[in-house]
Amino acid sequence: MGLIGGLIELLFGGGRNVVRETAEVFRENAEAGAARARDVQMGALDQFAAEFTVSRRGGFDRIMDGLNRLPRPALAMGTLGLFVAAMTDPIWFAERMQGLALVPEPLWWLLGVVVSFYFGARHQTKAQDFQRDLASTMARVPQAVENIRALRALRFDSPGAADAGTDAEMALAATTPEVNRALEDWRRMKRA
Template sequence: MGLIGKILDVGKAVERVGRSAENITEVFVPNKTEKQKQEYQKYRASLDQYAQEFALAPLGFFNSFVNGLNRLPRPMLAFGTMGLFVFAMVDPSAFTLRMVGLNQVPEPLWWLLGAIVSFYFGAQEMHHFRGRMVQAPQNLSSMTTFLHASYDTSDDPNYNAALEDWRRLQK
């Protein structure tokens, strides 16, 4: 078969006709693979831009000191609570006296303390939640999966993004 094709030079002619047909069809219908590659490149460029915007500057002494202070409340609360149990066993009368004093604190002040502690830990959690960014895939197989997951369905009238998200969560 290869010999007859070489003699008649049919293979090159068929290949040229195929390329021409492909180029003509791409005038009317865009190549989805190329479109997805371009969208991925745009997405990657925007992620790189955001990464440059949010890159951390070198930390000085003051920033390191404040970061250290921000890490203190959780261990202090945990060790302080355990310390109260030890204090209650070592000196029960002094512990009782201090607990009576805490009982005299008005209820609105307890609500204020609760709100401050809740907002502090809520802000910490939100900070860590926002810090997680979706990493774009680096190898070809995961890039293909990524591109299929980000398939543009804006021209499909039956596409329902919320329903697709729900189905994806069900898997």
């Protein structure tokens, strides 16, 4: 018994499993591989989220953000206002357009550049916000898929959804009385 015990101690003792360690030389441990893959994915998501973390902003920054939101609505409402002015008071409108005709062409080019840069920067900021929100949503996808899978397993038409298992069968068998023929015969004789 000492030889067999020594052999088992050699293979499995001391908190080691030589058989498992030898097998892992030829084939990766699936559980450890999945854990490493999860760590890599979570690290990449954490790094991506850290790049887009918005720091706490003060009152001045919030006011400037509010002012940055004014030009687009002002341009849209101003253009609609020009159409209304042209219909309600054509002479007043014509006077203003004559003033605009006197603006030199390089100034129009400068206005075009300023507006293009403003809206281009705004578009880039919104695109980056969209990418950050998309990354946040994608990080929640595996949990949502797992939740849907668990909910679908609870549906009434899923195989085995109503199966109570062997413990319920044992409990039902223990509480359901069996037919006792001797007792039934005794009761019949007593009634007669």
